[in-house]
Amino acid sequence: MSTGPTATSAAWVRGVLRMFESQGVDSARLLQAAEIDPALLEDPHGRLELEAVNRLWRLAVAASGQETLGLDRALASRYLDLEIAANWIGSDATLGSVLQSQASYAALTNDASAFTLEPEHPNVWLALTHGNDRAYPRQRIEYAMLATVLVMQRITRCLLRPLAAEFVFPEPADAHRHRMAFPCPLRFDRPANRLLLAGEDLELPVVSGSASVFVVEERVLESLLADLGTARTSFRVAQELVGRLRKGEFQSQSLAAALGLSDTQLARQLRAERTSLEDLLDRVRRELAHEYLAASDAPLAEMPGWLGLRDAAEFAAAVRRWFGTTPADYRRHHGPDRPRA
Template identity: 25%
Template sequence: MRDITLKTPAGEGNRLEATRGPCVSVFRPIIFGITGRGLEWRPLLESCGIEPELLAEPEARIPAEVFDRFWLKAAELTGDPCFGLHVGEHLRPLAANILGYLMLSSPTVRDGIERVMRYQRVVFDAEWLSLMEQGSSLLIRFEAAGAEPLQIAAQTEYRAMIMLKILDWVTALDFRAGEARFRHPALGEHSEYERILRCPVKFECKESELVVSKASLDQPSLHANPEIARFHEEHAARHLADLEDQSTSRKVKTHLMSLLDRGPCELPGVARSLYMSARTLQRRLAHEGTSFNAMLDSLRRELSLHHLEQVDTALAEIAYVAGFSDSSAFSRAVRRWTGKTPLEYRRLHASKKT
């Protein structure tokens, strides 16, 4: 994978790590959705700071925030409230990436979904897909981070269509979910959602998910090929290892250290800096045996006690460096950590030195 330089509106380069954000391959279906309406896509890319030539680089990645901006601008350009659905409606097998090929070549539908879940970060660098059991049904859940309702709706609905299309290709059947549910409100006509998704559709639900029967996911894939599946899985595993060469908790700590003295350190903001949703960040930290609040508290404790042991650093300055809103909050935290006030802790440490 290579580092890429995105142009800012002023034309200045901004160096970004290639391992953050989705692969450029995920832009192609969106571009097809734009050109299919007779619209020009190059100015749209450039308005987001992306050089069109970058799409020819198979290993290049785009920061997630730029990808979200492109989705929003594409939906606005077309004026289509169901833009994500319509892009997904016209997906073809050749538009699939390594995740699609992994699913197609897996022995069963469920095995294919589980492989996609395992390696989804290879393409998206975000965990947007999960599988949950609920009685006799399975829930295929998908997330989309962002702040703009139109962008969130477009990405979420497109991801629902990705799954339905791949399930069609895997089984060579007219695959239909039992129900489609979305967290966001409907932006288009309800009849259009049901026409494309081919099942009952509900909005403003607790989760965005497709409800399918367990039996439907136990069907064999008509394209199953152990050798091809093994080849793609080995390729995906190598890429995933490259992406995970640094733990999430270490990345969070690095970001927190740069943010503490700039104002409030909040989970959503740090998650955006790491190009993932807040829920994904919480899940990854839990997998590593920690949490955002625990890490923030630990870092503040480490910095505060270190500076308290330096007698020439003012208490107000320590509170600021450690990211506390005021001296009172700082004092309460020190008492919670040590059972002493900041001055008592400093004096105790000084007496141990003499």
């Protein structure tokens, strides 16, 4: 058990502040009122004492007027720090092995959201270590639990859902937001804040590739959401493509089935949004190629397969069509190691 003050990573708090700002909260005033030095958030290894972060949440809830601040899956997903999700990816093969390693590691990086794993055969409870009394702002705890689910979904690329969610806090008068955030049986006034994970979900493989590639793919999704967010079917197709290209599973029939549509229905809905599967496939490949070449150290030899292309020649032809140059030259001029003027 920790003998020092429980702390939260600065990276985590930066993401939370961006979420608050999206809800109209002035982050500078918030930090001042919570007595948090903004310089602490710039330290990549910085840690903030938990009581200061609790004050931050209480003040943000008051300023926003939202009693369920943070319990929005789309909002939480958008502002969840991608590097935190990427840190969960290592050489571990399955979600269960990743959770085992992170249960030991969390206290070193962000012990305010540290957790333990408690078997209940064939399933497992993921229980937060801290926050099991009502003195904590429930919004911070509930956001941490939702963020954990979102990270698990991101690294497995599966719509993973807990079998149950339990909270130490009393049941709210209106639990609609809780049901939307955690589409599973909810139990309140319990001894711990915890999520019941299905044993079969623990066997899910984590996304292949390095952490940097994972971040690249998530960055592309953020860009596509900004561009296609109002074109709902187009974004859902693009989202599926980002997850499927590396597996070679981007045929029309499988994409339509994943969206609960027939081939004909999918084509019709995309036409209504002034696009097609072929156009979206090319757009997603182009966005991914740009990020792989310009923002990662991913090996060129791996990229054709990651884009669902046959070989290096097809990849080179596509890059020339998209960017007017070769993959190596594009990386040389746009990559992280490009010469500075």
